[in-house]
Amino acid sequence: MPSLAAKLHLANIQEVLKQALATAQITPKNIDYVTYTEKPGLLICLQIGKIVAETLSLYLNKPLIKCNHLEAHVYASLLEKKIEWDFPVLALIISGGHTQLYQLNRHDNFFLLGETCDDAIGECLDKSAILLGYSYPGGPIIEQLALTGKNAYKLPLPKDDNSLDFSFSGLKSAVRRLIEKEKEKLNIPDLACSLQYTLAEILVRKVEKALKQKKFASLALGGGVVANQFIVGYLAKFLREKYPIPSEQFKPELVNSTDKLYKDVFPLSYEGADKPTIKRLKMLADRPICSEC
Ligand code: KG4
Ligand code: ZN
Secondary structure, three states, X not given: OHHHHHHHHHHHHHHHHHHHHHHHOOOXXXXXXXXXXXXXXXXXXXXXXXXHHHHHHHHHOOXXXXXXXXXXXXXXXXXXXXXXXXXXXXXEEEOOOOEEEEEEOOOOOEEEEEEEOOOOHHHHHHHHHHHOOOOOOHHHHHHHHHOOOOOOOOOOOOOXXXXXXXXXXXXXXXXXXXXXXXXXXXXXXXXXXXXXXXXXXXXXXXXXXXXXXXXXXXXXXXXXXXXXXXXXXXXXXXXXXXXXXXXXXXXXXXXXXXXXXXXEEEEOOOOOOOOOHHHHHHHHHOOOXXXXX
């Protein structure tokens, strides 16, 4: 429903701006840079954001920075952290629309290693929750339900092959078949727990494959599913056991920002560097803005 999405964007954009300023406890005078999502996303909604950002930038006379939504998910892991990545970085995006693994040899150098062939991981959680009679977003509901469940149902590990690609639509179908088969006997917390376990296990296997292929120095996580304590904890446990890194580096520090950018960064060889993010913002601001987008 692109036209409905556009209407809702128009109706809410002003309130979103007001709330962002209130949350950051600043006024427009304190703004140094204006940024907007250039891609990927629904074109008509992206255009609304672009027009608002351009207007603000013009009015405030501040530089305009276009950003890639997915790259922003990865870079969000550096926000409010006094660390820098050590390169090369393995970046894992787990959101409602995407599941991707990237290699970054330096800043702004995203090389796609693998991605989902069908549904995204968050979409699998959202659709499974709907099959169980809950509403969007399904991720937090599944996480809550799983707290009292056990990994009792054997769900298939999706796309457990040698590639770094993912697949989640088959897993969602397996959930549907299980619901239909078990009917009233279905133990919903057990199903939620089994689903989370299966998702966490496939993420660990793909990350491990990537780490075997190349000596990455950091792992950066981005996307709404990073809010899931079990999935991130499972990944952290695997890394902690395999890599000699201080355990406090694995604690998920969930920070809210636009697009619910829950995030964390796992330095695989942490040196305690303290390079302010502002340097990075300045670098981005110097990039030319494409006039066509
Ligand atoms: O990154 P995001 O806010 O938006 C985009 O998709 O770009 O991610 C939203 C996704 C949804 O699929 C939602 O169910 C999932 O993140 N999510 C979670 C949790 N909180 C949000 N998934 C698992 N556990 C959570 N606690
Ligand atoms: Zn997103």
